[in-house]
Amino acid sequence: MKPLFHPSIEDVTVEGILHALSDPVRASIFLDIAGTTSSLTCSNFPSAREQNVPKSTLSQHFKVLRDAGLIRGERHGVEMKNVSRCAEIEKRFPGLIPSIIRAKTIQKQGKSHGGAGAKTKSASTRR
Amino acid sequence: MKPLFHPSIEDVTVEGILHALSDPVRASIFLDIAGTTSSLTCSNFPSAREQNVPKSTLSQHFKVLRDAGLIRGERHGVEMKNVSRCAEIEKRFPGLIPSIIRAKTIQKQGKSHGGAGAKTKSASTRR
DNA sequence: TCAATAGTTCCGAAACTACGAACTATCGAC
DNA sequence: GTCGATAGTTCGTAGTTTCGGAACTATTGA
Numbered sequence A, B: 001m002k003p004l005f006h007p008s009i010e011d012v013t014v015e016g017i018l019h020a021l022s023d024p025v026r027a028s029i030f031l032d033i034a035g036t037t038s039s040l041t042c043s044n045f046p047s048a049r050e051q052n053v054p055k056s057t058l059s060q061h062f063k064v065l066r067d068a069g070l071i072r073g074e075r076h077g078v079e080m081k082n083v084s085r086c087a088e089i090e091k092r093f094p095g096l097i098p099s100i101i102r103a104k105t106i107q108k109q110g111k112s113h114g115g116a117g118a119k120t121k122s123a124s125t126r127r
Numbered sequence C: 001t002c003a004a005t006a007g008t009t010c011c012g013a014a015a016c017t018a019c020g021a022a023c024t025a026t027c028g029a030c
Numbered sequence D: 001g002t003c004g005a006t007a008g009t010t011c012g013t014a015g016t017t018t019c020g021g022a023a024c025t026a027t028t029g030a
Helices: A014-021 A024-034 A046-050 A055-067 A086-092 A096-109 B014-021 B024-034 B046-050 B055-067 B086-092 B096-109
Strands: A071-076 A079-084 B071-076 B079-084
Touching: A014 A024, A014 A055, A014 A096, A014 B014, A014 B024, A014 B096, A024 A046, A024 A055, A024 A079, A024 A096, A024 B014, A055 A071, A086 A096, A096 B014, A096 B096, B014 B024, B014 B055, B014 B096, B024 B046, B024 B055, B024 B079, B024 B096, B055 B071, B086 B096
Parallel strands: none
Antiparallel strands: A071 A079, B071 B079
């Protein structure tokens, strides 16, 4: 079957990475993947589940993450194992991913204390 | 006149920053601003000039950068001085901006040696 | 007051995104 | 092998965002 495109690490761009992670759903998916050593299937994402993201949208998000070079998807039987490509990216763009993850963590922490949340344009309620 | 909106630093989001910098034109504009101590007017951007970006589009890009909290625009007479808010952001999200700038620099350096350029979706030729 | 300059706003066209429905691929049961 | 179930992908449509030319606004200098 069609073998699922992944860019070589030299073709990975900063723009692509930033674009992929500028979406809150994709960002939380990526954090899940990057934060575990075991590989996750496309449907096993608590963060995405909570938000009731439909299957087709989820599939698109995974495609964007793959195209950006952030994750690698491998078919294992009927389901797909997703693993991060952090190590490769770290070699090409040292410190980039860790600092983004750190920033996201800081933002999440400060979210509880009465924060009205900034205007992320399309982040909150869309459609 | 209308005093030009700027978010307070607590309302600045990682998503907003990443989205703003995921566009190559905006990114190069921001690099110009962040890389100099003197403030720049909206029209004095070699990077934008070269690419023939029309005035209205440029204005939109500056608005996105302002809304993301990356720059501050102040009217001085008939023109606008743009200065970066790197120091503020550095306090809120330590290391984020520097690592992005570093990554962009790495990417620019490696661009010459026969690189076909990755597929940044909308990066190159749009419309 | 008038012309010139620097940015913004308006708006139609093109590009992008979300998501339901239909489709494809793989596994297990029979 | 065929059937059904499951996991993802693709297609099509509707809504959103972005681009960029034309018109508009604000400020300075003549």
